[in-house]
Amino acid sequence: MKRDPKDLIRYTAPERANHWVVGMAFILLALSGLAFFHPAFYPLSQFFGGGVWARILHPFIGVVMALSFVAMFFRFWKLNLITPADKEWLGRIGEMVNGDDHNMPAAGKYNGGQKLLFWLLVCCIALLAVSGLVIWRAYFSALFPIGMIRFASLMHAMVAAGMICLIIVHVYAAIWTRGTIRAMLYGTVSRAWAKQHHSAWFRQITGGGK
Amino acid sequence: MALQSLDIKARSATTTPSPSVRETLEVAKLIDISKCIGCKACQVACMEWNDLRDEIGTNVGVYDNPADLTAKSWTVMRFSEVEVEAGKLEWLIRKDGCMHCADPGCLKACPAPGAIIQYSNGIVDFHEEYCIGCGYCITGCPFNVPRISKTDNKAYKCTLCSDRVGVGLEPACVKTCPTGAITFGAKEDMIHRAEGRVADLKGRGYANAGLYDPQGVGGTHVMYVLQHADKPGLYSGLPKDPSISSMVCLWKGITKPLTSFAIGLVALGSLFHYITKGPNEVSNDIEKEFEE
Ligand code: HEM
Ligand code: SF4
Ligand code: SF4
Numbered sequence: 001m002k003r004d005p006k007d008l009i010r011y012t013a014p015e016r017a018n019h020w021v022v023g024m025a026f027i028l029l030a031l032s033g034l035a036f037f038h039p040a041f042y043p044l045s046q047f048f049g050g051g052v053w054a055r056i057l058h059p060f061i062g063v064v065m066a067l068s069f070v071a072m073f074f075r076f077w078k079l080n081l082i083t084p085a086d087k088e089w090l091g092r093i094g095e096m097v098n099g100d101d102h103n104m105p106a107a108g109k110y111n112g113g114q115k116l117l118f119w120l121l122v123c124c125i126a127l128l129a130v131s132g133l134v135i136w137r138a139y140f141s142a143l144f145p146i147g148m149i150r151f152a153s154l155m156h157a158m159v160a161a162g163m164i165c166l167i168i169v170h171v172y173a174a175i176w177t178r179g180t181i182r183a184m185l186y187g188t189v190s191r192a193w194a195k196q197h198h199s200a201w202f203r204q205i206t207g208g209g210k
Numbered sequence: 211m212a213l214q215s216l217d218i219k220a221r222s223a224t225t226t227p228s229p230s231v232r233e234t235l236e237v238a239k240l241i242d243i244s245k246c247i248g249c250k251a252c253q254v255a256c257m258e259w260n261d262l263r264d265e266i267g268t269n270v271g272v273y274d275n276p277a278d279l280t281a282k283s284w285t286v287m288r289f290s291e292v293e294v295e296a297g298k299l300e301w302l303i304r305k306d307g308c309m310h311c312a313d314p315g316c317l318k319a320c321p322a323p324g325a326i327i328q329y330s331n332g333i334v335d336f337h338e339e340y341c342i343g344c345g346y347c348i349t350g351c352p353f354n355v356p357r358i359s360k361t362d363n364k365a366y367k368c369t370l371c372s373d374r375v376g377v378g379l380e381p382a383c384v385k386t387c388p389t390g391a392i393t394f395g396a397k398e399d400m401i402h403r404a405e406g407r408v409a410d411l412k413g414r415g416y417a418n419a420g421l422y423d424p425q426g427v428g429g430t431h432v433m434y435v436l437q438h439a440d441k442p443g444l445y446s447g448l449p450k451d452p453s454i455s456s457m458v459c460l461w462k463g464i465t466k467p468l469t470s471f472a473i474g475l476v477a478l479g480s481l482f483h484y485i486t487k488g489p490n491e492v493s494n495d496i497e498k499e500f501e502e
Contacts, residue, residue: 009384036321038466039223051342052363075368099487105300112229124268137345137358149349150457161469165476177490196492 007188008205010109016187018072025065030164032058037157059136066129075120079109080119085110085200106200115169124163131156220328222320234331238397239370241305241379242407242435243445244416245391246288252383252392256285259371259382265291279306281359281405284368285383288446294438304434304445305383305392308355308368310334312428315454316367318462319350332397332431335372338364350462352427352452370431400433406456407435426453 011019032054035045045054076104085105087114089096096104098112104111110118134144134152141149174180179193218228257263265283267275273289285307292300314334317326325340326347336356337346343363347356356365371381379385380394393403398479404421420439423429436447442448 029305033291036346039225039321039323040470041466042321042323047341050342055342055344079480097483097487097492101490135345135349136232137343137348138363139344141348146349146354147455148459150455153349154457154461154465155347158465158469161465161473164473167478168473172483176484179492190492190500192492192496195499196496199489 001053003186003188004190007190008194008202009187010183010189010194011187013187015075016184018075019184021068022065022072025061025068026167028061029058029065030160030167032061033160034164037160059132059138062129062132062203068123069125076118080115082112082115082119083108086115089113090116101197103141107198108204109198109201111198113173117166119168121163124159124166127159128156128163131159152161217330218327219330219461220314220317221324222277222317222326223323228327230330230353232330234329236397236431237333237370237375237395238332238400238431238433239384240393240400240404240433240435242391242393242404243304244407244419244435244437245389245410246287246303246305247391248289248301249385249388250275250287251388252305252318253283253285253287255386256368257283258426259374260284260369270377273490278359279355279367281357281361281364281366284308284366290446291446294441294444300437302437302445304448306372306446308334308370308432309353309424309427310368310370310431311352312430313454315352315427315458316347317344318454319346319458321346329372331375333372334367334374334431335497336365336367338362338366350454352449352454352459366431368432397429397431404433406433406441411435411437422448424452426447426451 002143019204031044032048035039035043035048035051035054042051045051048054048057085107088105089107090160092104093113095101131152133140133208134149135141151161174184177197179190180197183189191202194205217230217232217234219230221228224448229282262284262425264276264280267277269275271276273369274286276283276286279286284304288304288306290302290304292302294300310333312332314326314328314335316330317334320326321344322340322342325337325342327335327337341364343356343358345356345365348354350360356367358365371379371380371383374381384392384394393400395403401421401423408419408421416437418438418440420441422434422436422438422439434445436442436445436448438444442450
């Protein structure tokens with residue numbers, strides 16, 4: 001990758017750090033959570049020093065992720081408000097997936113797909129945090145009726161699986177769209193990348209220039 | 211500890227067969243509530259045999275002591291005063307504890323391989339050395355039985371004295387009961403014995419006497435003879451038609467394979483998307499525009 005003084009700044013260092021805390025916590029949560037999810041994944045508990053440690057650590061890592069996600073939410077929510085252009089983008093998502101972006105409406109800092117993902121993740125994390133608290137046997141389960149604990153267990157497992165799917169799509173999209181990962185590593189993207197993938201954002205921050 | 215003479219029918223969080231070449235006799239404990247005098251000798255015997263000394267609690271105004279099952283009290287007598295017929299007080303005393311379900315909700319819910327074992331004789335036993343302390347067994351149990359210890363964060367409950375049964379002895383509570391209200395033997399024999407007791411009770415005016423062996427959990431290996439089998443709720447809230455909650459069945463049933471499959475599909479789908487469609491790169495035109 002060539003780095004160029006004309007590169008555009010996409011994320012500040014605090015934004016990147018925040019994102020990585022959420023991301024690392026998510027990976028730890030997915031690995032430890034899957035260990036309880038199905039016997040096939042139980043060996044994943046070895047990454048945490050065994051089943052007991054996985055059980056102890058998971059909810060605390062959950063709290064770290066939930067809190068750092070709240071911080072991220074306040075950084076990015078305004079940029080993720082869905083506009084009519086985003087709805088059109090989402091309507092044409094099939095073309096995008098097919099690798100043809102010629103007719104896609106110009107995207108701002110985030111395209112319709114990214115914005116949809118943002119709001120889906122907000123819902124997932126809210127549901128996981130609430131249900132996770134209810135099934136946290138060591139401290140909180142005693143406060144809730146058994147029916148609610150059963151419902152929360154089902155909810156937590158289903159939403160967690162859904163969120164893992166969403167994150168796979170999120171990570172894949174970043175790999176698929178070449179030149180994107182560096183935005184989260186160094187904070188910058190090339191001008192060409194911005195014009196290609198987020199032309200409205202490109203126009204906005206360069207004033208239409210090159 | 212697993213005894214060789216007790217072969218295994220089911221093991222928590224395990225997808226392959228457990229040692230099961232020997233078929234042992236299905237056993238059961240029969241508790242005849244009409245014969246129980248509430249002396250709590252069985253509670254004492256349980257403490258003695260299992261070497262457990264619960265904290266001495268406080269009197270809460272009723273005979274129940276301790277007030278609830280705990281990690282150190284695996285059986286408690288629950289006393290209820292009811293008037294099924296107006297003016298005729300009945301003192302119904304139920305020995306509460308694990309029912310040793312044929313279809314155990316605790317075992318279904320447990321995520322730790324081998325932490326819960328169901329022997330082929332029907333006993334459901336917790337193996338605390340594999341327990342991770344998550345409390346899923348409590349979530350799964352239709353009878354609210356398992357308790358997590360505050361000392362070691364492991365789940366405990368009645369073992370039906372699997373260690374005694376494994377060497378041909380009856381459970382400690384059975385051995386102790388001074389009125390013969392608790393008996394133990396082959397499940398078939400216990401059902402037979404219960405039939406005799408039910409007929410006797412019916413002859414004494416308890417028209418609704420019956421055996422409590424709830425089929426919603428596949429039957430149990432601890433059964434009650436009830437004077438009022440039509441109203442098990444009278445006995446300190448014994449559930450009428452217990453079964454594993456549909457929520458737990460969904461959670462531990464199709465949800466897991468289905469969503470695991472979905473995760474795999476999304477991951478593989480992404481990989482194949484990449485190798486069929488190729489990367490999403492900046493077009494040559496735009497690339498050139500910025501090269502000078
Ligand atoms: C947000 C805060 C979270 C809290 C407080 C929390 C808490 C819990 C608790 C208490 C358990 C039961 C096991 C244990 O006691 O350790 C659990 C299980 C689990 N968690 Fe979380 N969690 C959170 C977030 C997440 C996230 C983000 C994921 C997604 C990757 C996740 C995935 C799972 C899975 C897959 C299980 C196993 C579910 C099952 O056994 O069916 N959790 N969680
Ligand atoms: S607390 Fe122990 S026995 Fe109960 S479900 Fe969890 S691992 Fe299994
Ligand atoms: S009564 Fe509860 S703890 Fe005992 S075997 Fe049934 S489900 Fe398990």
